Amino acid sequence: MGRVPKVTLADATAFVRNPLVFIAGRWTPAPSTVQRAALAALVMSVVIVVTGGAVRLTGSGLGCPTWPKCTEDSLTATSAMGVHGAIEFGNRMLTYVLCAAVGWAIVAARSQKPWRRSLTRLGWAQFWVVMGNAVLGGIVVLVGLNPYTVAAHFLLSTALIAVATVMWQRTRESDTAPRPLAGKAVQQLVWVLVAATVLLIAVGTVVTGAGPHAGDSSDVERMPLDWENVSRLHAVLAWIVVTLTFALWFVLKAVDAPEGPLHRTRDLFLVLLAQGVIGYVQYFTDLPEVLVGAHMLGSCLVWIATLRVLLSLRERPEVMADVPGPSAEAVPTRA
Numbered sequence: 001m002g003r004v005p006k007v008t009l010a011d012a013t014a015f016v017r018n019p020l021v022f023i024a025g026r027w028t029p030a031p032s033t034v035q036r037a038a039l040a041a042l043v044m045s046v047v048i049v050v051t052g053g054a055v056r057l058t059g060s061g062l063g064c065p066t067w068p069k070c071t072e073d074s075l076t077a078t079s080a081m082g083v084h085g086a087i088e089f090g091n092r093m094l095t096y097v098l099c100a101a102v103g104w105a106i107v108a109a110r111s112q113k114p115w116r117r118s119l120t121r122l123g124w125a126q127f128w129v130v131m132g133n134a135v136l137g138g139i140v141v142l143v144g145l146n147p148y149t150v151a152a153h154f155l156l157s158t159a160l161i162a163v164a165t166v167m168w169q170r171t172r173e174s175d176t177a178p179r180p181l182a183g184k185a186v187q188q189l190v191w192v193l194v195a196a197t198v199l200l201i202a203v204g205t206v207v208t209g210a211g212p213h214a215g216d217s218s219d220v221e222r223m224p225l226d227w228e229n230v231s232r233l234h235a236v237l238a239w240i241v242v243t244l245t246f247a248l249w250f251v252l253k254a255v256d257a258p259e260g261p262l263h264r265t266r267d268l269f270l271v272l273l274a275q276g277v278i279g280y281v282q283y284f285t286d287l288p289e290v291l292v293g294a295h296m297l298g299s300c301l302v303w304i305a306t307l308r309v310l311l312s313l314r315e316r317p318e319v320m321a322d323v324p325g326p327s328a329e330a331v332p333t334r335a
Contacts (some may be wrong), residue, residue, distance in 0.1 A: 024111040034119070035171045037101075037108040041126060042164035044101040046300045048094055049157045053296040055091045056213055057289040061145045061220070063088030067138035095134055102126045105167065116175055122167035129160045147209030147223045154205050161300055165307045178314035181258050186251055190310050193244045197306045200237040201299060207234050213292060231283065238276060241302075245269045248309070264312040268305040275302055 029037075055061055063077065063084035064070035070077050070089050077085035106123035109116065133156045140149045180187070207230050209223040249265045275298035282291035 020107065020110045023107055024115070027111050028113045029108045029111050031112070031171070034105075034108045034112050035168070037105040038119075038123075038164070038168040038171045040101045041098075041105040041123075042161070042168050042304075044094075044098040045126075045157065045160045045164045046297070046304075048091075048098050049154070049161070049300055050293065050297050051091045051094055052153075052157070053293050055088055056150075057293055058084065058087055060084035060087040062141065064092065064141065067141045092137075095130070095137075098130055099127070102130060109167075109171075118175060119167060119170055122163060122170065125163050126160060126167070129156065129163060133157060133160065145220045147221060151205035151209050154208075155202065158201055158300075158303060161303055162307060165304050166311070169308070169311045173316040176316045178316050180314050182252070182261060182313050183255065186248070186255065186257070186261075187313055189244070189248055189251065190313060193241065193248060194306055194310055196237065196241050196244055197303065200234070200241055201303060203230065203234045203237055204299060206230050212287060213289075235279070238272070238279065242269070242272050242276065245272060245309075260312045260315075261309065264305070264309045268302070268309050271298070271301050271305045274298065 055063070060083075063081060063086070066072060069075050070081070070085065070092075077089035102123065106120060106127065109119035109123050112119070133153065136149065136153050136156060140146070140153050143149055182190075206223060206225065207227070210225040210227040210230050211222070212227075245265060245268050249262065249269065252262050252265060275295065278291055278295050278298055282288065282295055285291065
């Protein structure tokens with residue numbers, strides 16, 4: 001075994017004062033490690049959404065009827081609470097796994113040499129969104145799964161996915177000024193696509209809030225809207241997003257855009273098609289829980305794919321260090 005390094009009192013004091021600086025001074029992660037850390041945070045941000053959906057679809061939304069404890073007398077779920085308590089408490093515990101993934105991303109970004117402050121800020125932004133959503137999740141339980149708070153909880157998770165996606169992309173880029181890969185008209189079309197996708201996701205939360213899956217076996221309050229009409233609006237928005245994506249692909253081909261934006265647009269189109277198939281099948285089969293859960297996963301993947309299209313419209317090339325040429329004195333002269 002290797003020799004265990006001796007930790008001095010000065011080391012312990014430095015760690016307590018600023019643990020990130022202490023770790024950064026003793027560890028330099030490889031670029032691939034920083035990328036994996038950012039990807040882990042992104043994956044966990046999707047996992048927490050899907051497992052949160054499982055809580056609702058299994059009727060376990062009030063499996064732990066209070067917060068931050070599971071019951072008035074117990075921090076954890078008890079055997080008397082059954083499977084619903086275990087599912088709800090398990091989802092709460094996954095928040096700590098998410099925090100660990102985000103924490104790893106922050107530490108890796110802070111320890112990278114040279115230090116990239118922008119990456120560290122993106123990591124901390126994820127941390128504060130997670131903390132805010134944890135508090136909001138507690139409020140959701142305390143107000144008896146009010147559908148408006150449930151919708152806000154999902155939208156804040158969508159914001160977390162956005163920040164995590166940007167950080168993952170930035171780990172594979174330099175910090176130089178971005179250089180556009182498409183004209184202004186194409187960029188405007190993509191921003192319209194992003195706005196339509198945001199609206200699609202927002203209306204999707206209304207479909208959920210007005211629909212039959214309340215999140216608990218009891219009669220939980222629903223949004224006072226006609227679920228069928230809201231579902232049709234959601235479908236119309238989905239077709240608008242698909243049409244915009246299809247149009248963007250043709251525009252990119254027409255202007256001979258680089259492969260990056262073309263490939264990301266193709267990926268988004270394929271994800272949208274899969275999501276659309278799931279959406280229509282679940283609608284005509286009376287919303288089976290498995291398909292609703294798959295549709296929630298698809299919503300996260302559509303959002304990530306849309307953001308990747310936006311981020312693919314620019315590049316940040318690496319700056320090549322200037323190699324000093326030979327000095328005048330070093331150039332041999334011909335006799």
